[in-house]
Every structure is written in C-alpha cells, then in structure tokens.
Amino acid sequence: MTQALRGRLPAAVLVGIGLAALYEGSGLSFGSVRQPGSGFYPTLVCVALIVFAGIALANPPRTGRIDGGPSGGHARVWLVVAAVAVYAWALTPAGFLLCTAALLVLLLRGIGGVSWPISLATAAIGSIACYVLFTRLGMPLPTGVLGF
C-alpha cells in the first residue's frame, strides 16, 4: 500500500462508518424540528462525521506514524488480538485461572521471549494472585473446570 493511500485509509473508514450509520438510522423516525424523533440526532451526528472525516480524507497527513513498523509487528499484534478473543470465548467454561495462566505464558514466552521456567512460574503466580486479590475485592471471577 502506498504512503498516500495509507494516510487516507483511516479517514475513509470513518466516512464509511458514517454512511453505514446513516443508512442504518434511516429506518428510525426522524420526526420534525418541533418534535424530534429517535433518528433526528443520529442523522445530524452521521452528517457531521461524514463531513469532518471527508475533510480529513481530503487533507491526508504529510508526516506521522504511518510506517509499517518493525518486521513482524503486525503479526504479533494480531496474535495477541486472537489470543484475547479466544480468552473471552473460553473464560466461562475454562475458568479465570486456566485462561489467564495460558494467556500469560503466551505473552511472556511467545511474545516477550522470556525463558520457559520464568514464564510458567510468573503465569502461575500472577494468575493466582489476581484471582485471590480481585475475588477478595468482591469481583466474582469464573471458576470453570477447576471449580475454584
């Protein structure tokens, strides 16, 4: 992707969101200026979003952090995103302790390059410490297969 195109992409996405919301909101009752309906305000906001994002689209940044970043950067980012998504899906059935320990091992060993023994020990201690601290503070965390 060229630098110019990359600079315009976020504003284009915002324009797209504005247009999609305008379409989705068209089903809501607009009412009138005297009696504004449910769709009155969202329509105004969508128009504002399209206009401002359109101005940003017409004036892409000349400088800024829009480089690709270090090699493998995006792969690591999407690995973490996928891991957190799986964490959310598995949290209730597997429980907080197992899920958190597994995620910590991935982040420490897989992403951070910390040695296996330290990763495993930190993951075990960290997840248990969080569980004890937050359940003591009154936050019920899912017990899952371990039962506690």
Place this chain on the structure above:
Amino acid sequence: MSILESLALGFSVSLEPMNLAYCFLGVLLGTLVGVLPGLGSAATIALLLPVTYTMSTTSALIMLAGIWYGSMYGGSTTAILLRVPGESASVMTCMDGYEMARRGRAGAALGIAAFGSFIAGTLGLVGLILLAPPLAELALDFGPPEYFALTLLGLTLVSYLGAGAVPKALAMAALGLLLGTVGLDPVRSEARFTFGSLTLQGGIELIPMVMGLFGMSQVLLLVHSRPVAGEFARAPRGLRALLPERREWRDAAGAIGRGSVIGFLVGILPGAGGTISSYVAYALEKRRSAHPERFGHGAIEGVAAPESANNAATASGFIPLLTLGLPANVVMALMLGAFMLHGITPGPTLLAQKPEMFWGLITSMFVGNLMLLVLNLPLIGLFAKLARLPTPYLVPLIAVACLIGAYGVNNNPFDILVMLGFGVFGFYAERFGFSLAPLVLAFVLGPLMETSLRQSLIISDGAFAIFATRPISGVLLGLTVLMVAMPLVRRLAGQRAPRRAVPPLA
C-alpha cells in the same frame, strides 16, 4: 456555610481513618501507574471502578481522585530518570529533567518536581475552593439550551486544543457522539443501532471502551514495536540529594507560581488538562527567560513549570464536573461514572445536597498531596527501579488489568470483546494520529447533548434561536463560534501578511 466551616466539615470526613487509608492507597497506586509507562491513570481508574461498588461513595471518590493526581507525581520520576514520560502530562519534563539528571542533578530535578507539584496542587485546590461554590450557584440557572451550548463548546474545545489535526479530532468527536446513541433512545426508548442484540440495548459500556482505548491499545503498541533499552540516569540516594540548592530554588520559584496559574486556568477547559497546560507553561517560561537557550539543556524552570502546571490542572479539572456535572477530560468522565455508579449525579446541586462528600473529596486532595510529598521523596529510588520493568513483563501486566477491568463491569465476557475491539481501534487511531480523548468525551457527553437539544427544540417549538437569545447559552455559543472562526481568520490574515519567524518551542 462559610468557607472555613466547609473546610472543617471536609477535613472531618477526609481525616476519617478509612478515608485516609483509601486516600493513601489511591496516591500510592497513582504513583505506581504514573511510573509504569503504558498503564495510565484512566485505565487504572476504569479497572478499579467496579471494585468500588462495595465502598462508600466518598471513600471511592477519594481513592479514584488520588490515583489521578498521584499519577502526575509518578510520571515525573520516569521522565527525569529515564526520559520516558509515565504520563503524557510529563512529556515536557523529560527535556530538561533528564538533562539535569545526566549532569548529576537528578536529585534537584526530582525534588523541584515534587515540591513544585505540591505547591501547585495546593494552590489549585485553593482556586477550586474559591471558584466552585459561585459556579455551582450560577449553574442552577442552566436549562436544556445552556447544557446543549456547553456540551457543544466542550467538544469544540477538546477538538481544537487536543493533539493532532482539528478535522480528525472533530471526526473522532462525531464518532463518539454516534457511539453514544447506541442503545435505547433516551426520550422514546426506541432501539437504535443495536442490530437486534439485547446486550447492546443498554448501550456501549464506558469502562470496556476506556480499557480498550487507553490500556489494550498500549499493549498492542508495545507488542508492535521492538523496545529499545534506554539509558538510565542514576537515581539519587538520600533525602539530602533531593533538596535543590538556594540558586535553583530562586530560579524555579517564579516558574512554579506561573505554572500553577496557567495549569489552573487551562485545566478547567474541556480536553486541555495536564498535558496542554504543561506545554503552555513550558513555552511561557522559555519565551520570558533571559536565556532561552538553556531550555532543553537542563534548565530547572523547564522542570518546575510543566510539573506545577499539570498538578494545578488536576485540581481545576474537578471544577466542571463538581459544579456542572460535565467532565473536562477522560479521567473526569470516569469519575462521573463513579458518581453515577453510586446513584449520585454530580452538578450544581451536589454542593447543597451532599456537602460532606463535596468538601470531603476536595480536602482529601490536600491530604493526598501531602502524602505524595512524603511518599515520593524517600521512595524515589524504589520507583525508579520499578520504572525499569522490562516490556515483556509490562505487556502481560497491562493486558491482565484490562481483561479484569472489562470483565468486572457486568461479569460478562462480551465486554472483553468490546474492550478488544476498542483496543484495536485505539492502536490504529494512535498510529494514524487520531486523538482518542475527543471520542471518549463525546461518548460521555453525547446523551446529555441529545436530550438537551431535543428538549430545547420542543420548548422553543422548533426555533433554533433559543440557543442564541438566552444570555448564558448565547455567550457559550458565541465562544464556540469564536473558537471555530479564529483559526480561519488567522489563516486568512496569514495569507495577506508576510510570515514572521516564530521561535521554536524546543
């Protein structure tokens, strides 16, 4: 009730043993998150908000406020010793603070930052005490048109004063307003943008959003970039090393005073807060200095001014929230959330209805500032060590905090996915230079803006003139128009007049 009686009432609340303990916990946590880059005060307050369910409202507010102003103290430690700003408000402190540290004056830089912060925080609180009651009285006259004009001015200010290009900031504010409409219509209870989901009918939760935008996005940014080991300045040993010399005190005194005033005034403005105030205070000191070339090379005024400004701004940032019920920044939006969580709506009636809470919170900040001074000076070496926590350990720490914070809102894993979505959005927004603060503030202010707009139009039978003809809303609207028109006028004037050289900030 006179101010002295009010203060006595406030201290009787804030000096209760339980409140003292929560105040200490808050400032300690604040210092820690200020020291650790990545985990900011907003994400920490969002994490702890669900935990405050079981606490008394006053204790919860005292603790959460302590996290905020404590983080300002912590941020300066890493800025001076590591050239890493723990908080964005400490960016300017890096420039001269780190240079002082490299020249063996780390102790004086840390000392002046701590003393300056304490003095400015105290002066800011005096301003808050003097200004809040009359402003709350004035706010009693506010109706829907005034609230609409005020929210419009707030969102315009946050877009114009924040970092980055104005159209991008305005687009983010509009997106925030749009996200604020998800759920049931506040007037007719019609579902909007819910796509048939029952979970979305309650709207998007603020906490997962903040955890994602300000916490998870930092995780992704840290994971994306390969961290480079920084050069650390040696932390001073012993309290004596933290005391600035007489000459340094003389140089810094004026900067502390001016920084306090600037910080206080800028901190009231929506979206400006500690970061902008520290920039303005630094720029002013440099411009009025007889030796501006010293700035960036270890000038003590370059540490004193921004640190004083950001601490004064934390105090004045409470004014719009406590008197009008409107948050001036993201942290205040979370504080608003804390009030609402306990069934209290901050605003003009808070002072009359809950004076013990109002004054208890304010006086706790005096106590907290004193605690921070006592805590920071002897423990600077320890905080400096903590600041060197390697990124491989920092990433899991922030990630787990975000996961627990998001899950804890409703004990629902769906909120983790919401947090993750906003994390990815925040990651790309940061990389492409889109400011996140307008989005969050607009999201928080959006429902009030919509309700007041619709009520105003119903009251006036569809006449938009209602916003201009009522004195307070007319003035607020005029200020908004002025704010928008000024850059355009300046640009036109710039095209006609020959360009003049502007001295660089740094």
